[in-house]
Amino acid sequence: MNEKKLNELTDQELLEKKKKSKSGKIINAALIGAFIGIAVYSSVKNGFGFFTLFPLFFAGLLGVQYTRRDQALEQELESRNLK
Structure with a gap:
């Protein structure tokens, strides 16, 4: 299913999208935190290398x-003017 562009959504749909965001x-923050945690663990365990930069790239x-x-x-x- 293709997602509509924001300017094609109705006011009600936009407000619902804001609630879902x-x-x-929260999910995005948890994923970024997990990636940063993996990078820190990798750098402590194995030193600075590919497996330190790889999760940081995805977090960014x-x-x-x-x-x-x-x-x-x-x-x-x-x-x-829906804010």
């Missing part, structure tokens, strides 16, 4: 991707 923030990628999505949603809500 709150639980998404998750953070940037989620921030962009969240900003786009906030901009659309603000443009419709």
Whole structure:
């Protein structure tokens, strides 16, 4: 199922998407924390190397991707005065 663009959603759908994004923030934070924990454990156990940078790369990628999505949603809500 293709997800609609934000500007194609109704006001009610946007508000529901905002509610769902709150639980998404918690899941995203847990994943980023797990990746950082894996990187710290790997650097303590094996020293600095590939398995230290690999999880940090994915943690950064998750953070940037989620921030962009969240900003786009906030901009659309603000443009419709739904905040």
